[in-house]
Amino acid sequence: MRRLRRYLGAGRRRIRARLAALRTWLMTRVFLPRRSGSAALLRYAALLDGQTLNLHAELPDSLPSVDRAQLLVRRRRRRYRVPVTVYESGDRLLMDAAVLFGDEAGGLPLTRGRWKLRLRVTAGRRSRTLPLVLWDIPMPTRGPTQAMKASPLTGDRYRVSRTVRGDLRVVCSAATPAAELANVHVEHARVEVDLYLFGVWAEEPVAEFVAGGRSVDRPLFEVVPGLWRVDVPLAEMVPDPGRRQHWDVMVHAEGHHRPLRLARRLHDVRDPDRVFGMRKIMVAPQRQQLMVVEPRYTPAGNFRLTCDRGAEGK
Numbered sequence: 001m002r003r004l005r006r007y008l009g010a011g012r013r014r015i016r017a018r019l020a021a022l023r024t025w026l027m028t029r030v031f032l033p034r035r036s037g038s039a040a041l042l043r044y045a046a047l048l049d050g051q052t053l054n055l056h057a058e059l060p061d062s063l064p065s066v067d068r069a070q071l072l073v074r075r076r077r078r079r080y081r082v083p084v085t086v087y088e089s090g091d092r093l094l095m096d097a098a099v100l101f102g103d104e105a106g107g108l109p110l111t112r113g114r115w116k117l118r119l120r121v122t123a124g125r126r127s128r129t130l131p132l133v134l135w136d137i138p139m140p141t142r143g144p145t146q147a148m149k150a151s152p153l154t155g156d157r158y159r160v161s162r163t164v165r166g167d168l169r170v171v172c173s174a175a176t177p178a179a180e181l182a183n184v185h186v187e188h189a190r191v192e193v194d195l196y197l198f199g200v201w202a203e204e205p206v207a208e209f210v211a212g213g214r215s216v217d218r219p220l221f222e223v224v225p226g227l228w229r230v231d232v233p234l235a236e237m238v239p240d241p242g243r244r245q246h247w248d249v250m251v252h253a254e255g256h257h258r259p260l261r262l263a264r265r266l267h268d269v270r271d272p273d274r275v276f277g278m279r280k281i282m283v284a285p286q287r288q289q290l291m292v293v294e295p296r297y298t299p300a301g302n303f304r305l306t307c308d309r310g311a312e313g314k
Contacts, residue, residue, distance in 0.1 A: 114161070
């Protein structure tokens with residue numbers, strides 16, 4: 001039975017790969033060359049902060065001039081218009097646009113699904129609607145920063161895509177369940193953690209601190225709508241003398257059967273531990289016992305508390 005499932009899975013993957021190759025061939029060899037003279041050719045299209053679409057395009061030579069231009073964003077009966085900038089560079093007309101998505105951020109309130117984008121240009125009394133054609137999707141850079149994959153405010157995901165004819169579109173999807181760390185308050189003898197819960201319903205969430213078979217639960221309370229806080233139970237996290245213990249934080253929310261690992265992933269840096277580094281503190285959580293507490297991030301972005309008694313705790 002397992003062999004059959006593996007065989008069927010491999011067959012489905014081969015079919016998907018062939019269909020994707022055929023789709024790419026049709027796009028690059030058939031549709032795009034025929035449409036390049038009558039469409040706005042996008043030289044750049046990317047989401048830089050998880051929710052702001054940045055566009056740069058060349059307009060076709062058939063447009064001698066443009067007085068006004070708007071970006072049309074639509075899906076089914078929903079339509080939005082965004083002003084864009086059109087200017088001359090040499091003998092070409094160029095277009096620049098920045099479109100913010102997400103009602104919480106003051107942007108376009110896109111619903112889940114695929115959104116089509118067009119460019120509406122006006123010269124005098126005549127108007128014309130141009131498709132936005134995307135030849136290549138920008139590849140991620142290898143520098144210290146990277147493109148964000150979701151909105152830092154809601155966790156909703158926006159993705160640049162294109163149809164088989166090469167038309168630009170934006171795909172909006174709901175946030176995946178996640179516990180996103182917002183802030184760490186390191187004070188004398190006390191550590192508090194703020195976090196957001198995305199993609200889950202939460203009324204009385206609980207944070208579980210786990211390390212080496214040990215587990216400590218603490219309730220979360222809502223500071224402001226959507227922002228939760230938990231007081232780190234330092235008195236119950238003291239390791240044996242001369243030992244270090246690494247505590248991870250798991251958040252349990254109603255209606256979600258799997259705990260959510262507390263992490264910081266909605267950012268654009270590649271090394272969160274170095275960029276978002278936090279200071280160590282020495283506390284006395286129990287009488288005549290000193291402990292060093294180091295909040296930090298793992299390479300995967302998971303939040304971790306390292307507790308060490310060392311020589312001071314002996």
